Amino acid sequence: MASSFALPSTISLKKFPLNASSSFRNGFRTASISRSRVLMSASVGSQTLVDDSLFLDYKPTSAFLFPGQGAQAVGMGKESHSVPAAADLFNRANDILGFDLLDVCTNGPKEKLDSTVISQPAIYVTSLAAVELLRARDGGQQIIDSVDVTCGLSLGEYTALAFAGAFSFEDGLRLVKLRGEAMQAAADGAKSAMVSIIGLDSEKVQQLCDAANQEVDEANKVQIANFLCPGNYAVSGGLKGIEAVEAKAKSFKARMTVRLAVAGAFHTSFMEPAVSRLEAALAATEIRTPRIPVISNVDAQPHADPSTIKKILARQVTSPVQWETTVKTLLSKGLKKSYELGPGKVIAGIVKRVDKSAEIENIAA
Structure with a gap:
């Protein structure tokens, strides 16, 4: 998601040297990488905007x-x-x-x-x-x-x-x-929970959620909250919706469900x-x-x-x-x-x- 903004008449190129072995920044010791990076920034009044697309072409090693x-x-x-x-x-x-x-x-x-x-x-x-x-x-x-x-x-x-x-x-x-x-x-403000669905692809888990949602009211709806990896997706939602997911999981060929030890329906x-x-x-x-x-x-x-x-x-x-x-x-x-x-x-x-x-x-x- 790149942020867009109108470029002013002056654009400054700020060079940040990143070739020291390590440095302290605001009290936390951070390691640096052995190369320099040029950041493009635009000054608008007293505010400096950084091009959000700076890292989009990153090449990780x-x-x-x-x-x-x-x-x-x-x-x-x-x-x-x-x-x-x-x-x-x-x-x-x-x-x-x-x-x-x-x-x-x-x-x-x-x-x-x-x-x-x-x-x-x-x-x-x-x-x-x-x-x-x-x-x-x-x-x-x-x-x-x-x-x-x-x-x-x-x-x-x-x-x-x-x-x-x-x-x-x-x-x-x-x-x-x-x-x-x-x-x-x-x-604490609502009865909610999370459950991991093991052994299904994301499409099947979505179908499972849809089936559970047909049986509960709006306050208990569920959705996929964590797309973790193939065969492991976490579902969050109202407690009754989660219970419906657990009850239906076997019929959707899920290998197992695991109720997560968290306070509620995170990421929803x-x-x-x-x-x-x-x-x-x-x-x-x-x-x-x-x-x-x-x-x-x-x-x-x-x-x-x-x-x-x-x-x-x-x-x-x-x-x-x-x-x-x-x-x-x-x-x-x-x-x-x-x-x-x-x-x-x-x-x-x-x-x-x-x-x-x-x-x-x-x-x-």
Whole structure:
């Protein structure tokens, strides 16, 4: 989605040197890539607009992929004690969150870690701590420098944007904290749920949703919320609609259904009450053009214009996650190696379902 604007009489070319091994930006250490990039910007009054189509012709070779909610598990983050830069991220997080995040990550209890308001900050911080663990190992900085595209599953998009320098570690954590609170509040306002449908293609899952929707009222409608990979799609909606999906799944030849341990119908209109709170927080947050492409969950495209990124992030909570398209696009564009950074191995499993020959390595913290 390229933003269009009328070019003024003066256009400035800003050159951003990106050839240092690593740098600190707004308190979060970010690695850079060994080349320079020219960004075209247009000055309109005091506002600088960035051409949103800047990254559209990106050619990926090495990617960082960050997990989303559901990847959390008691014990995550325990390796962070051994790397000062990783441990420091947890210490800085404690000041923002008001509790010992690393203690909850490593010791639980599970019920607390699984709550939306805790799991989202926990996964964000643990995933960025994994970057620091990688940086500390032999050859790790070289791997970080080689990364030329990044993305994350739902919540993981915030992690990817922080890694790419679009906002500071602290600002990203504040956004994630508010996002979790707003999504929990929206979920509390209606009886809703999510379920994974295993063993069907997306067309069959849509037919299953259509059949379920014929039996429930408008408040209980369902839709595909996560296009994860062939044979694995998550459906969100009202509780009665989800129950209808589960009851009909076998007749549509689904192998199984798995009710997801989330607060409600994420990535649907059920999350609409969260949007205004997110918009306000995003408006107050400094967001810059990422130094490398960050692929959006909403449209599976990278965006360069900070105002567009803010709009996309606000829309993300009510829009289906286009992860399958994202992975297929990266691979079709020539991606050679991926790294999953953070808890769990969900992302690696999805990538392998899309292409068994795809090379992906897990980096846990």
